Amino acid sequence: MSMVIPFGPQHPVLPEPIQLRLSLQEERVTSALPVLGYIHRGLEKLAEEKDFQQDAYLVERVCGICSFIHSMCYCQGIEELMDLKVPPRAQYLRVVWSELHRMHSHLLATGLLADAFGFENLFMQLWRTREHVMDAMEYTTGARIMLGSCCIGGVRKDINEEQKKFVLDKLNTVEKDLKVLLPVLLEDYSVKKRLVGIGMLDQLTARERGAVGPTARGSGLAMDHRMTGYCAYGELGFEPVVENGCDSYARTQVRAGELLQSIDLVRRALDRLPDSELKVPFKGNPPAGEVVIRAEQPRGEVFYFLKSSGKDKLDRLRVRTPTFANLSPLLAMLTGCTLPDVAVIILSVDPCVSCTER
Amino acid sequence: MMTVNEVITIDNMIEKIASLLPRHYRFVTMTAVDVDTHFDLYYHFDLDYELTTLLLKLDKGAKLPSISGICPPALVVENEIQDLFGIVVSGLNLDYRDHFLLATDAPARPFCRVPGVSVSIVETEKTGGEK
Numbered sequence: 252m253s254m255v256i257p258f259g260p261q262h263p264v265l266p267e268p269i270q271l272r273l274s275l276q277e278e279r280v281t282s283a284l285p286v287l288g289y290i291h292r293g294l295e296k297l298a299e300e301k302d303f304q305q306d307a308y309l310v311e312r313v314c315g316i317c318s319f320i321h322s323m324c325y326c327q328g329i330e331e332l333m334d335l336k337v338p339p340r341a342q343y344l345r346v347v348w349s350e351l352h353r354m355h356s357h358l359l360a361t362g363l364l365a366d367a368f369g370f371e372n373l374f375m376q377l378w379r380t381r382e383h384v385m386d387a388m389e390y391t392t393g394a395r396i397m398l399g400s401c402c403i404g405g406v407r408k409d410i411n412e413e414q415k416k417f418v419l420d421k422l423n424t425v426e427k428d429l430k431v432l433l434p435v436l437l438e439d440y441s442v443k444k445r446l447v448g449i450g451m452l453d454q455l456t457a458r459e460r461g462a463v464g465p466t467a468r469g470s471g472l473a474m475d476h477r478m479t480g481y482c483a484y485g486e487l488g489f490e491p492v493v494e495n496g497c498d499s500y501a502r503t504q505v506r507a508g509e510l511l512q513s514i515d516l517v518r519r520a521l522d523r524l525p526d527s528e529l530k531v532p533f534k535g536n537p538p539a540g541e542v543v544i545r546a547e548q549p550r551g552e553v554f555y556f557l558k559s560s561g562k563d564k565l566d567r568l569r570v571r572t573p574t575f576a577n578l579s580p581l582l583a584m585l586t587g588c589t590l591p592d593v594a595v596i597i598l599s600v601d602p603c604v605s606c607t608e609r
Numbered sequence: 610m611m612t613v614n615e616v617i618t619i620d621n622m623i624e625k626i627a628s629l630l631p632r633h634y635r636f637v638t639m640t641a642v643d644v645d646t647h648f649d650l651y652y653h654f655d656l657d658y659e660l661t662t663l664l665l666k667l668d669k670g671a672k673l674p675s676i677s678g679i680c681p682p683a684l685v686v687e688n689e690i691q692d693l694f695g696i697v698v699s700g701l702n703l704d705y706r707d708h709f710l711l712a713t714d715a716p717a718r719p720f721c722r723v724p725g726v727s728v729s730i731v732e733t734e735k736t737g738g739e740k
Contacts, residue, residue, distance in 0.1 A: 284703070285685075291710045296719055331610070461636045461682035479658050541611045543653065543660055554653070556611070556640045571638035571686075579682040608710060 252277060256590070260289050264367045264594040267604035271597070275590060283585040285578055291608040298568035303329060303537055303559070304403065306568060310555075311397055313570060314606040316359065317548045319352045321570075322401040327481065328544040328557045329403045332537040338527040341405035342483040346520045347418075348388070348398055349482070349546075350513040354425070355384040356549035357506040357513075360601035361436060364503065367594045368445040373435055380428040387421040390414055405530025415521050422514050433507050437500075446500035450584040450596035453497050462580040463573045464551020465509070466600050469502035471495040476547040487519050499599035506601075536563050548573050550601050572606040613651070613664045619674060622652075622665055627679050629654050634661060639686045641694050643722045648696060652676075667696065675700040685709070693720040 253276050260268035270286040294313055298306045307329075311322040323345050330337060337345075362377035385395045391414045392398040400408045410418070436442060452462065457470035467474050468491055475491035477484045492508035494501035537559040544555045551573030558567040581600050588596060617625050630636075637653040637660070650665040650673065667673055675698050677684040687698045688709035695718030698704075707717065 288708070288710045288712055291712075291715075293719060458633065458635060459630075459681065476658065543611045543662070545660075552637075554638055556651070558642060567640075567642045569638075569640045575685065576638070576682065578685050 253281070258593060260286075262594075264363070264598065266363060267602070269602065269604045269607075271585070271593070273585070273590070273593065278589045278591075280585050280588050280590065280593065283582050285582065287604075287608055289608075290605050292605075294609045295568055295570060299564060299566070302563040303565055306565065307401070307403060308399065310568075310570070311399065311401075313572070313609055314603055315396060316356050316603055317352050317550070317553075317606075318396055319348045319398045319401060320546055320548045320553065322399075323349060323482075324544050324546040324553055324555050325557075325568075326401050326403045327546070328542050328555050329537055331542050331544065332540055332557065332559055333403075333533055335404050335531050335533055337405050338529060338531060339483070339525040340409075340527040341529050343520045343524050344406045344408075344410060344529075345401065345482045346484060346487065347410065347517050348392070348400060350516045350520070351384055351388050351418075353549045354510055354513045354517075355381050355388070356601075357510050358384065360549070360598070361503060361506055363601075364499075364595065364598045365436070365442075367598045368442065370439075370442060373432065373442075376428070376432055377436075380425055380432065383421045383425050383428075387418045390417045402530060404533055405528070407529070409529055410521070410524070415524075418521065419518065422517060426511070426514050429507075429510060433510075437504060437507060443500065445592075445595055446498065446503060446599070447496070448498050448500075449592050450499040450502075450588065450599050451497050452580055452584050454495075456583050457497075457580060460580040460583055461576050462551075463576045464548070464601075465502050465505040466551065466577050466580055468493045468505045470497045474552075476545050476552050479545075481546060483520060487516060487523070489516070499595055502599045502601075536561055537565075550574055550603060550606075551576060570609055572603065572609070574600070574603045574607040577602070578607070611660075611662060614661050615663050617652075617663045617665050619665070619667070619671070622663070623674060623676060623679065625663060626652060626676050629661070630680060632656070636680050636682050639683065639690065641690045641696065641720070643694060643720060645722055648694065650690075650696075672697045672699045674698075675702070677702040692718075694718055695721055 256273045259265050259270040268289040272284040274282045310325040311318045313321045358381035362374045366374040389395045392400045452470050454471045473493045494504045539561040541558045554571035556569035560566050634654040634656045637655050640651040642649040648667040652663040654661045688705045691698045692709045692711045
C-alpha cells in the first residue's frame with residue numbers, strides 16, 4: 252500500500268519547523284519532498300535596508316546556534332572589501348569563540364540525536380555538558396549565544412587572565428565528561444543498532460549533491476574550510492576529522508572527534524594568544540565591489556556574497572547556509588529508508604532550519 | 610575580491626556547467642542580483658577550496674534554463690530565486706511555483722528592485738500551491 256505522510260512541521264523530534272512529505276510503499280520511503288517557509292524572515296532583504304555596520308548584528312541573528320561564525324564571516328567579507336588587516340589577537344579570539352560555538356552546537360546536535368533514538372538519559376547528560384561551554388561563552392562575552400563580540404576590523408571584547416583560567420577549567424570539565432559520554436554514544440549496542448548502516452550517503456553522491464560539513468566528512472570527503480587557514484587556523488595547525496562509514500554513525504563519529512579537536516584548538520589558541528590591539532579603526536564605507544567569503548560552521552561551509560556600490564548600505568547580501576547545501580544529500584539519504592529511521596537520519600545531518608530559511 | 614572566471618550565456622550555460630562537474634567541481638550555490646536593467650546570476654563552484662564563478666546576465670522577462678537536470682543540488686536554489694526574484698526557471702525537476710520559501714499571502718518577488726516591471730509571472734501567482 253502506498254501513502255504520503257507529512258513528517259513535520261511540528262514533530263516531537265524536530266527542533267525547528269520543516270516538513271518532509273514522505274511517499275511510502277508499506278514502511279519504506281520511496282521519495283521525500285521538503286516543504287520550507289515556516290520561518291522565512293527575509294533577512295537578506297533586511298540587510299539591504301540597514302547600513303553595513305548594523306548588518307554585523309543582523310547576520311548574527313541568522314542562526315540561534317552558530318551565530319558568532321555568521322558575524323565573523325560577514326566581518327571578514329567587509330574587511331576584505333575595505334582591505335583591513337585584523338590584529339593577530341583578534342584572529343585568535345575569533346578562533347576561540349568559533350570553536351566554543353562548534354562545541355555547544357555539536358553537543359546540542361548529538362543530544363537531540365540521542366533523544367531521537369530514545370536514549371533520553373544520554374540526551375540530558377550531553378546537554379548538561381553543553382552548559383559548561385555556554386558558561387565559558389557567557390563569562391567571556393556576557394552572552395550565551397548571541398555573543399556580539401565580533402566587529403568589523405577585529406573583536407569588541409578581550410579575554411583576560413581570569414577569564415582564560417575560567418575557560419580552561421570549563422574545558423577540563425567538558426573533556427572529563429566527554430570521556431564518559433562519548434564511549435556510550437559510540438560504543439553502546441542500542442545506539443549502534445540505530446545508527447550503523449542507517450542513512451547511507453556514499454562519497455560520490457555526497458560530492459554530486461554538494462554535501463558539506465560532518466555530512467560530507469562522514470562520507471569520506473576531507474573537506475573543511477578551516478584548512479584554508481582563515482583567522483588563526485593556519486598558525487594553529489589543523490586536520491579535518493574524516494570517517495568513511497557513510498552512515499548516520501559516521502556522521503556522529505565526526506562530531507565526536509570534532510568536539511575533542513575543538514577543545515584542543517581552544518586550549519592552543521588561548522595558550523598562544525598574542526599581544527596586540529583588538530581591532531583596527533576604519534573610516535568611510537566599503538568601496539564598490541563584490542566579495543565571497545566562506546567559513547566552516549558546525550554544520551559545514553557557510554557562504555557569504557557581499558556586493559557594495561560604495562554606499563553605507565550593501566546592494567546585496569546573500570547567505571548560503573550549510574543546512575541549505577545539505578538538503579539535497581538529505582533527500583538522497585531518505586530515499587529507500589524505513590519510516591522509523593527518518594527521524595534519526597534527519598538529526599544525523601543536524602539541520603538548522605532558521606539558518607536555511609533566513 | 611570575487612573573480613568572475615567566465616561570462617556565460619543562456620545558449621552555452623548548460624554545456625559550460627556540465628563540463629565542470631566531471632572534473633569534480635562541487636556546486637556551492639547560485640547568487641542572483643537585481644541590477645535594475647537585468648539580473649546578474651552567479652554560479653559558484655568549488656574545487657580544492659578555490660572558487661570558480663560563472664556569470665550569466667539575464668534580461669528581465671527572459672526565462673532561465675534550469676541546471677537541476679545535470680546538477681541536482683541547484684534545484685532548491687533555483688526555486689528560491691524563482692520565489693524571491695520572480696525569475697521564471699524553465700525545466701525545473703520540481704517546481705514549487707513561487708512558494709518554496711514564500712507563503713501564499715506573502716508579497717510576490719520581494720527581492721526585485723522595481724516590483725511589477727521585472728518579469729511577467731502573473732499566472733504563477735494564481736497557480737501557486739498552498740504551504
